[in-house]
Ligand SMILES: NC(=O)C1=CN([C@@H]2O[C@H](COP(=O)(O)OP(=O)(O)OC[C@H]3O[C@@H](n4cnc5c(N)ncnc54)[C@H](OP(=O)(O)O)[C@@H]3O)[C@@H](O)[C@H]2O)C=CC1
């Protein structure tokens with residue numbers, strides 16, 4: 001058994017108490033949102049319309065559906081990939097290999113769903129099953145995290161994540177002990193981060209759109225916008241799948257309850273909140289306002305994609321002509337930091353773009369309810385906290401060079417504001 005590693009790493013998320021609170025609070029929030037979205041007043045801060053009993057939450061069919069979905073996505077992951085990418089260098093100087101076939105999985109899923117619907121698959125029944133599906137996904141995430149925790153007991157010390165190995169069971173279970181848990185070449189964290197949850201999210205959105213069409217004759221413009229924006233976001237994530245290999249989740253965080261629940265339950269069932277809200281609370285939206293919202297989403301996407309691509313291109317090959325002219329500062333590690341282009345504007349331009357898109361996803365739901373703005377509010381908190389975590393890691397990694405970067409680029413996410 002590997003001894004606990006990284007016990008000197010500072011505890012995050014409020015330590016074991018914070019981790020325990022989040023493990024309770026996150027599923028409770030998810031069920032609250034699911035219940036409130038379909039209630040008349042749709043009050044984010046009010047009590048839920050009722051407390052569902054176990055008979056409403058538990059359904060063996062929902063569990064079977066979730067497991068079938070995971071099995072399908074796993075099978076698509078194992079199909080031959082157009083490319084195999086190498087991850088960042090690990091502690092033991094090795095690099096893991098990852099299949100790049102996420103977009104292919106999205107297209108094949110769309111084809112399969114299309115075939116299923118034309119053969120009579122009742123996709124519009126999905127919105128009625130959201131509660132038991134979310135319950136099944138939570139159960140799966142919990143059991144899966146337990147298995148990951150046990151698997152990590154057998155892992156060599158070099159395979160453990162820098163955090164998540166404090167020796168405290170609750171904290172380590174939440175954060176995740178092993179950095180890249182795998183069976184043969186099947187990488188659980190990489191698989192979960194991009195496939196079942198993200199593709200599940202757009203499938204739930206589509207089911208809500210179809211149900212709205214059945215209820216009201218055609219989907220509303222607001223529903224089209226929310227579906228279109230979020231499909232663009234998911235399609236983009238899978239098209240640029242390789243870029244996920246340089247995110248904090250893959251490089252730094254272990255795979256535990258936080259990411260397992262986040263990927264498998266939180267993303268599909270809470271990120272589809274705007275479409276859920278619109279099904280039960282139709283909102284009038286004219287073309288002029290819709291065009292303005294599209295413009296906001298386009299600006300957000302332009303910044304998000306531009307910043308993420310610039311950093312990935314630079315990290316892959318700093319002499320690439322697209323980034324070779326950008327100004328940089330050297331660090332003692334040998335890696336350089338961009339100080340011009342997107343990364344010279346603020347220290348996290350990709351977060352700024354992502355937040356602008358988050359706002360555009362809520363605006364089609366009108367301004368009279370706070371509920372559809374939940375994603376924007378949660379995401380602001382998540383990114384501010386994430387920025388703080390990343391900042392600490394970069395300060396430790398780059399020392400004086402990071403201080404120089406902060407001096408040259410003083411704002412974190414929003415120019416002249418934060
Ligand atoms: N929709 C959602 O729920 C979520 C979306 N996201 C999105 O995921 C994306 C990735 O986010 P995340 O992994 O947090 O962070 P980033 O992709 O911003 O990665 C941060 C890393 O980038 C490198 N870096 C920082 N500054 C510079 C610079 N000036 N020049 C070169 N490299 C630099 C550092 O790593 P190094 O130097 O080691 O390369 C740093 O640790 C973002 O677009 C974010 O918005 C994130 C969380 C949730």
Ligand SMILES: CC(C)CCC[C@@H](C)[C@H]1CC=C2C3=C(CC[C@@]21C)[C@@]1(C)CC[C@H](O)C(C)(C)[C@@H]1CC3
Pocket residue numbers: 026193194233236237244247249258259262263266267
């Ligand atoms: C709910 C908990 C407090 C935290 C759970 C966080 C997770 C839901 C997110 C952590 C990082 C994520 C990323 C994406 C989705 C949400 C989670 C898993 C991402 C895949 C979304 C699409 C983007 O284009 C991306 C850059 C690939 C994202 C990577 C990070």
